[in-house]
Amino acid sequence: MTNNSVFRAFRPLMVIFIATTALLITNRARLSQWDADVDVLIIGNLVLFAATALSFYLFTRQLNSKNAQAVVRTVYGGVLSKMVVCLLTVFVYISVAGKGVNKAGVFGCMFLYMLYTTFEVIAVMKLSKQKKNV
Numbered sequence: 001m002t003n004n005s006v007f008r009a010f011r012p013l014m015v016i017f018i019a020t021t022a023l024l025i026t027n028r029a030r031l032s033q034w035d036a037d038v039d040v041l042i043i044g045n046l047v048l049f050a051a052t053a054l055s056f057y058l059f060t061r062q063l064n065s066k067n068a069q070a071v072v073r074t075v076y077g078g079v080l081s082k083m084v085v086c087l088l089t090v091f092v093y094i095s096v097a098g099k100g101v102n103k104a105g106v107f108g109c110m111f112l113y114m115l116y117t118t119f120e121v122i123a124v125m126k127l128s129k130q131k132k133n134v
Contacts, residue, residue, distance in 0.1 A: 005127065005130060006060050006127065009123040009124075009126055009127045010053075010056055010123060012119050012122075012123060013049070013052055013053070013056070013116065013119055013120060013123065016115060016116065016119060017045065017049040020045050020112065021042060021045055021046075024038050024041050024042050024045065025038075025042070034104060035102070035104050036102065036104035036105050036108055037102035037104070037105040038105075040093070040102050040105030040106070040108075040109070041105050041108045041109065041112075044089070044105065044106075044108070044109030044112060045109075045112055047085065047086065047089050048082075048086065048109070048112050048113055048116050049116070051081070051082040051085040051086065052082060052116045052117075052120050054078075054081070054082075055078030055079065055081060055082050055120060056078070056120060056123070056124070058074055058077070058078050058081075059071075059074050059075055059078055059124050059127075060127070062074040063127060063128070071128065075121070075124055078120075079117060079120075079121075082113075082116075082117065083113075086109070086113055090106060090109075093106075
């Protein structure tokens with residue numbers, strides 16, 4: 001598996017991060033009308049991207065393994081670790097914000113979590129198929 005194919009598989013996740021951040025910054029006023037805290041969404045987007053990048057990195061390291069179960073465990077472990085990081089981030093946010101928790105921001109981050117996870121699994125499956133065909 002070449003670095004170029006790994007980068008190509010990770011590119012949609014980078015596009016999602018950049019596009020989402022740009023949309024959040026440019027639509028700050030509209031999101032504020034919907035009671036969504038843009039700062040919460042931007043920080044959530046950054047945490048999700050970092051967790052997804054870590055999960056993707058762990059998968060690509062395991063991709064050359066001869067053991068198919070190890071690859072599957074890595075994918076599940078990556079998704080689970082991303083979920084734990086996100087839950088910890090939400091708990092920290094709730095404890096810091098107290099009664100001022102922005103529910104729209106938290107739900108927006110949940111949507112972003114599903115978006116990142118979906119595209120990460122698609123990229124991982126494409127890389128897995130490429131390796132199988134090599």
